[in-house]
Amino acid sequence: MLCESEGIWVVEGDPLEGALLAFSSKVGIEARKEKEIWRCTDAIPFDSKHRFMATLNHDHNHHAFIFVKGAPETILSMCKDQRGAHGVEPLNASYWREKADNAAIQGQRVLAIAIKPVKPEQTVLELVDVKNSLTFIGMVGMLDLPRNESVAAIAECHRAGIRVKMITGDHVKTALAIAKQIGLQNSNTVLSGAELDKMNDTELRRAILDCDIFARTLPEHKLRLVTALQSHGLIVAMTGDGVNDALALKRADVGVAMGKKGSEAAKEASKLVLADDNFASIVAAVREGRTVYDNIKKVISWTLPTNAGVSMIIIFALFSGMTLPVTPIQILWINLITAVTLGLALAFEPTEENVMRRPPRAKKEMLISNYLTWHIILVSILFLLGVYGIYSYAMKGNYPIELARTLGMNTIVVMEIFHLLFIRNIFGTSLTWKRIRGTRVVWMTISIIVLAQLALTYLPVLQNVFSTQPVSVFDWILMIGIGVALFSIVEFEKQMRLRLGGIKLGKDV
Secondary structure, three states: OEEEEOOEEEEOOOHHHHHHHHHHHHOOOOHHHHHHHOEEEEEEEEEOOOOEEEEEEEOOOOOEEEEEEEOHHHHHHOEEEEEEOOEEEEOOHHHHHHHHHHHHHOOEEEEEEEEEEEOOOOOOOOHHHHOOOEEEEEEEEEEOOOOHHHHHHHHHHHHOOOOOOEEOOOOHHHHHHHHHHHOOOOOOOOEEHHHHHHOOHHHHHHHHHHOOEEEOOOHHHHHHHHHHHHOOOOOOEEEEOOHHHHHHHHHOOEEEEEOOOOOHHHHHHOOEEEOOOOHHHHHHHHHHHHHHHHHHHHHHHHHHHHHHHHHHHHHHHHHHOOOOOOOHHHHHHHHHHHHHHHHHHHHHOOOOOOHHHOOOOOOOOOOOOHHHHHHHHHHHHHHHHHHHHHHHHHHHOOOOHHHHHHHHHHHHHHHHHHHHHHHOOOOEOOOOHHHHHOOHHHHHHHHHHHHHHHHHHHOHHHHHHHOOOOOOHHHHHHHHHHHHHHHHHHHHHHHHHHHHOOOOOEOOO
């Protein structure tokens, strides 16, 4: 429906219907007046199975006509003649099919229009009334240009290892033209609904990986296509808006319904609903989902190794019979205050630059992977060496036990901070200015922890509570050096692992 608001005409409802109404206005036909003259008595709504819609209309002069529009090949098969310049004449079906093909090659959606006069007393419209004896009127082609953001989104999907496939009820040649416009892979191969019907499930399973375009399809074809893709172990997301799409949306791993023009059945069957009906929103959701997953993984990858490192320090002291390099209350401070605060900072990490240039993770990939297990072991050993190294240095230098433990506690915190700076970039190099600069939340958290550690070390009140003593500048330099050493070792290990694994490191400008 076309509506005027503040001098601007806008479409409410189906955009195709709106385009037809706009076209009729341009050729001098006022839709509102025609609706007043030709009252709709009955209608056959569009269905993808028969690919046309029809209405039965009566005027005030006791005339009645059936008006039909739909796919050209369907309408032409139901027509017996055509309306020409000199009245009704024999139908030239081959001529019109050629015209429809030429328009489809240009990416146009083509509709054919036909009419049929009926008796004025007929008020009910059945399929049998439309199946034959129609008079062909003509065709109309409409360009439905893809949005620029959709083209960019599809390209981003390809870079992210996401395969995009198009399933449409449009003409085969229209689908091919649109596929090239939006940059689909394998844009020269298309399977029609008729060809899908001739394939059994095994044949379809083999063909579906090499084809990204499916045209003149029915709702049941969507369900078969989703099932065939899932048989390869792929995670399938599918978009839909009609009632008939509900089964395929339910079957898909992620069903995505259109929020504006989607039916309630489609929305109920889906896991996601697009408020703006824009494909780019799906890609944005994928990017955000990867960011959330990355941040969860970063929190776990930071928390487990640091906690394991502290635990190993205590266990080593107990089994070796050595004096604890940190007191229980200092360990409590580290676990309850320092570790929690630094760990939470990772939840605010922005999207990494290469997040949409990585392939999707495996469907059964565990959150705690083999690499994370190795990283826990490596960092735990480094924590053990770092803390006992500074503690041994203090004891050999005849430092008081309280000062030696103060060095041990601060060394743990320093190593946690440097490990935080490392773990922020688990998929790329950390040695760039943009990475070092980080985010405001990270540096605010680090600043708070540094101030807290200085207070514990130098304020007399807190010294009495935590059994600490003031630390010299040289000792601070030594502790920071241990943190730098930890960062350098784990960063070197990461870069070697990524290079040996064939993963290209992300770079920032």
